[in-house]
Amino acid sequence: MPDMTPLPGQTIYVAPTDGTPLEETGTVDTSAPPEGQWKEAWKQLRSNWIFWVSAVLLVIIFIVVLFPGLFTDINPRQAQLSRSLEGPSADHWFGFDRQGYDVFSRVVYGARASVTVGILTMLFVTVVGLLTGAVAGFYGKWVDTAISRVADIFFAIPLILGAIVLLSTLNNVWSNRGYWGGVLAVVLVLAVFGWPQMTRIARGAVLEIKSLEFIDAARAIGATKRSNLWRHVIPNSLAPVIVTATVSLGVYIVAEATLSFLGIGLPPSVVSWGNDIAAAQSQVRSGNNLHVLFFPAGALAITVLSFMLLGDAVRDALDPKAKKS
Amino acid sequence: MTQPLLQITDLQVAFRAGKQDIPAVRGAGLTVYPGQTVAIVGESGSGKSTTAHAIIDLLPGTGHVTGGSIVFDGRDITHLKRREREAIRGSQIGLVPQDPMSNLNPLVRVGKQIKESLEANGVARGKAADKRVVELLEEAGLPDAASRARQFPHEYSGGMRQRALIAMGLAARPKLLIADEPTSALDVTVQKQILDHLETLTTDLGVAVLLITHDLGLAAERADHLVVMYKGQVVESGPALQILKNPQHPYSQRLISSAPSLASQRLTSQLRAEVRESSVKTAGEIAAEIVAEGELGGEVTDAVVEAKNLTKVFKLPGGAPGRSIDFTAVDDVSFRLRRGTTTAIVGESGSGKSTVARMVLDLLEPTSGSVEFDGIDITTLRDKKQQLAFRRRVQPVFQNPYASLDPMYSIYRSIEEPLRTHKIGSDKEREAKIRDLLDKVSLPSAVMRRFPSELSGGQRQRVAIARALALDPEVVILDEAVSALDVLVQAQILTLLNDLQAELGLSYLFITHDLAVVRQIADDVLVMQNGKVVEQATVTEVFDRPREEYTRKLLDAIPGGSIELAS
Numbered sequence: 001m002p003d004m005t006p007l008p009g010q011t012i013y014v015a016p017t018d019g020t021p022l023e024e025t026g027t028v029d030t031s032a033p034p035e036g037q038w039k040e041a042w043k044q045l046r047s048n049w050i051f052w053v054s055a056v057l058l059v060i061i062f063i064v065v066l067f068p069g070l071f072t073d074i075n076p077r078q079a080q081l082s083r084s085l086e087g088p089s090a091d092h093w094f095g096f097d098r099q100g101y102d103v104f105s106r107v108v109y110g111a112r113a114s115v116t117v118g119i120l121t122m123l124f125v126t127v128v129g130l131l132t133g134a135v136a137g138f139y140g141k142w143v144d145t146a147i148s149r150v151a152d153i154f155f156a157i158p159l160i161l162g163a164i165v166l167l168s169t170l171n172n173v174w175s176n177r178g179y180w181g182g183v184l185a186v187v188l189v190l191a192v193f194g195w196p197q198m199t200r201i202a203r204g205a206v207l208e209i210k211s212l213e214f215i216d217a218a219r220a221i222g223a224t225k226r227s228n229l230w231r232h233v234i235p236n237s238l239a240p241v242i243v244t245a246t247v248s249l250g251v252y253i254v255a256e257a258t259l260s261f262l263g264i265g266l267p268p269s270v271v272s273w274g275n276d277i278a279a280a281q282s283q284v285r286s287g288n289n290l291h292v293l294f295f296p297a298g299a300l301a302i303t304v305l306s307f308m309l310l311g312d313a314v315r316d317a318l319d320p321k322a323k324k325s
Numbered sequence: 326m327t328q329p330l331l332q333i334t335d336l337q338v339a340f341r342a343g344k345q346d347i348p349a350v351r352g353a354g355l356t357v358y359p360g361q362t363v364a365i366v367g368e369s370g371s372g373k374s375t376t377a378h379a380i381i382d383l384l385p386g387t388g389h390v391t392g393g394s395i396v397f398d399g400r401d402i403t404h405l406k407r408r409e410r411e412a413i414r415g416s417q418i419g420l421v422p423q424d425p426m427s428n429l430n431p432l433v434r435v436g437k438q439i440k441e442s443l444e445a446n447g448v449a450r451g452k453a454a455d456k457r458v459v460e461l462l463e464e465a466g467l468p469d470a471a472s473r474a475r476q477f478p479h480e481y482s483g484g485m486r487q488r489a490l491i492a493m494g495l496a497a498r499p500k501l502l503i504a505d506e507p508t509s510a511l512d513v514t515v516q517k518q519i520l521d522h523l524e525t526l527t528t529d530l531g532v533a534v535l536l537i538t539h540d541l542g543l544a545a546e547r548a549d550h551l552v553v554m555y556k557g558q559v560v561e562s563g564p565a566l567q568i569l570k571n572p573q574h575p576y577s578q579r580l581i582s583s584a585p586s587l588a589s590q591r592l593t594s595q596l597r598a599e600v601r602e603s604s605v606k607t608a609g610e611i612a613a614e615i616v617a618e619g620e621l622g623g624e625v626t627d628a629v630v631e632a633k634n635l636t637k638v639f640k641l642p643g644g645a646p647g648r649s650i651d652f653t654a655v656d657d658v659s660f661r662l663r664r665g666t667t668t669a670i671v672g673e674s675g676s677g678k679s680t681v682a683r684m685v686l687d688l689l690e691p692t693s694g695s696v697e698f699d700g701i702d703i704t705t706l707r708d709k710k711q712q713l714a715f716r717r718r719v720q721p722v723f724q725n726p727y728a729s730l731d732p733m734y735s736i737y738r739s740i741e742e743p744l745r746t747h748k749i750g751s752d753k754e755r756e757a758k759i760r761d762l763l764d765k766v767s768l769p770s771a772v773m774r775r776f777p778s779e780l781s782g783g784q785r786q787r788v789a790i791a792r793a794l795a796l797d798p799e800v801v802i803l804d805e806a807v808s809a810l811d812v813l814v815q816a817q818i819l820t821l822l823n824d825l826q827a828e829l830g831l832s833y834l835f836i837t838h839d840l841a842v843v844r845q846i847a848d849d850v851l852v853m854q855n856g857k858v859v860e861q862a863t864v865t866e867v868f869d870r871p872r873e874e875y876t877r878k879l880l881d882a883i884p885g886g887s888i889e890l891a892s
Contacts, residue, residue: 007329015561217792
């Protein structure tokens with residue numbers, strides 16, 4: 001037992017009550033409007049300058065994709081061989097390429113193919129990946145084993161290598177497929193090799209969510225497994241899926257350009273940045289007239305960068321844990 | 326006259342958020358003499374840990390000292406250079422951190438980690454340090470210390486890790502040891518062992534201890550001098566027993582009246598008897614009504630739930646590949662939950678108490694044995710309609726207030742979900758019902774549009790209770806429903822549960838590791854250990870005449886349980 005006479009500095013001290021008024025425990029602050037998770041994420045996104053930079057760039061890119069006619073009157077397929085490889089001028093800002101096409105016009109019209117491939121692939125991959133991943137993670141057991149192993153097999157095949165094999169086969173059986181056929185073929189091939197990544201992300205998120213107590217609580221009120229999956233598990237697993245989807249959009253655009261560059265992506269009849277970069281190859285070797293390469297490549301880089309920046313900002317908003325300090 | 330070892334005057338600590346300083350500690354002061362044990366008590370967010378971390382300059386994130394002084398051993402250490410502060414940390418002031426699971430590097434052998442702290446403080450090197458490590462571990466009460474030192478943290482239990490951290494904190498023989506909630510992550514019996522050991526060790530070595538805790542009982546039992554903090558300020562300080570017996574500040578009074586281990590026995594059992602009387606009566610009436618309607622069949626019996634020889638065997642992977650080892654989590658457990666009363670299942674982690682709860686909820690199928698609800702075996706309810714009817718009558722409230730509500734659902738949707746699933750009422754009727762439920766759990770109806778992340782732990786637990794009550798159940802399974810809450814909030818929720826029981830005639834199955842709260846809510850107690858029931862009796866019998874050694878051990882381990890209060 002301690003000495004009952006207190007030492008200096010340890011005498012009984014009672015703070016005046018007015019200094020620290022006692023608050024009722026369990027009061028609710030109702031001054032601010034209610035905030036759900038999405039609203040909070042939007043608030044965070046709004047305060048991030050990276051988001052605004054990418055948003056402005058993407059808005060411009062989308063206008064170019066939807067209304068290329070607003071930016072140029074020149075037909076991208078109208079060749080003026082006499083002006084082949086002419087450099088940039090006041091009338092033709094980006095100059096002419098080897099075929100005598102106007103480079104500016106080709107850059108503007110080429111945006112559509114790249115962005116369409118990127119977005120469609122992302123949609124395919126997200127839907128397939130989210131569904132397979134959620135089912136695998138939620139039902140577990142043999143369903144999980146089956147889906148996961150199939151995903152592993154596809155994951156093990158390098159994207160570009162697999163795409164080359166698939167597309168060259170496709171070219172033999174379906175060579176004349178036009179604009180949308182060409183785009184669709186590239187989208188499908190990229191999606192075939194892209195979905196396992198999303199499956200893994202979704203499966204991981206679902207595994208984490210399904211062990212939480214509110215899932216048990218929902219079962220205890222009599223909710224069926226399937227309604228649990230749709231109402232609670234999937235909505236709560238969306239954040240990492242959305243983040244991965246935005247970041248990978250840029251990757252798919254690059255992949256399309258790579259395939260087109262290799263000559264097996266979009267058919268040459270389609271105006272696309274990848275095809276134009278491929279056509280500029282010879283100029284790279286000679287080292288002259290680099291504007292033919294520079295402008296489509298620059299447009300590609302800016303577009304990919306915008307999507308990547310958006311992905312970064314979305315990740316910061318949705319998944320504060322992954323934020324770099 | 327001895328000089329104070331540590332003297333904190335008017336300490337101000339703030340966290341920087343954007344361009345603003347948000348104060349966390351506002352003018353705190355305390356004094357520690359050599360060899361003394363001083364405890365800082367307060368709820369979460371009171372600034373007790375922040376104060377302690379300011380002393381050793383380990384404030385997290387953007388925290389920084391904005392004013393006041395910390396005089397240690399005659400020197401003001403708030404204005405020292407980084408190098409000088411680092412010299413004090415470890416060698417003069419040791420720390421035992423809160424969470425033993427995350428405070429050891431999982432990739433490094435425990436012995437090596439202690440050796441590091443010896444070498445960093447220049448106590449010993451090489452072979453000599455190795456020898457010292459073993460001595461320190463022995464001293465911290467680890468048996469077979471030499472081989473234990475070569476093990477990795479995952480090979481240690483929670484209690485052993487905490488012992489290793491104590492060995493590390495005391496490695497350089499500091500003058501002051503800061504113990505930040507050193508045992509709150511451990512089972513009660515382990516907690517008692519560790520604290521007993523820490524006490525003898527620091528007394529022998531003459532080390533002063535600054536104990537940070539939320540548990541008033543524990544603080545009063547272990548400390549000479551008590552400092553009560555509230556909202557970043559010291560509201561009361563003085564000799565521990567004196568504050569306990571005669572608290573002056575309204576906050577200390579509130580804390581003491583809420584502490585379950587300190588609550589007056591006579592008063593609680595009397596209150597409990599009143600609740601029970603009213604509840605049993607209401608429950609009987611409700612049951613008679615339901616049977617008259619003939620929804621589920623069955624008959625009104627004395628016991629609403631009866632578990633018969635429940636056993637659950639889990640198959641764990643082990644042995645050869647493809648083989649599994651049988652693990653019996655619940656072994657032959659039988660009990661009766663009398664209508665309108667509370668049966669508590671008490672046990673430490675791994676005792677199988679939550680597994681029992683899940684089987685009663687029909688979330689987990691028993692390996693053998695049965696759960697009967699109003700005399701009907703619930704495993705026979707395989708048709709959908711009957712199953713839904715059963716679900717309506719038994720509802721759970723879970724432990725973790727942060728995980729038991731869907732974060733994407735507004736409070737309104739969360740409480741509405743059970744009504745919607747069971748297709749009860751129109752939109753209008755549902756809204757009226759939700760308002761009524763929120764009112765029952767004393768939350769303003771403005772909460773409806775909020776999301777779980779905007780509410781505190783106690784408020785979420787109220788919402789979880791409202792949701793559980795939405796279907797007008799007869800039985801509520803409370804799985805550690807108050808364990809994660811601060812004492813004040815815990816006391817409020819327990820009062821709420823008692824009120825609801827008296828009003829609605831609910832029967833509770835109350836799962837907990839904390840015997841102290843049992844007295845306030847339960848009528849019958851089941852003590853479980855390693856999946857088996859070791860003692861089964863009424864609350865008064867368990868508290869006054871425990872028959873089993875294990876029950877006695879659990880009772881002894883209640884911090885502050887031995888302190889006699891006048892009231």
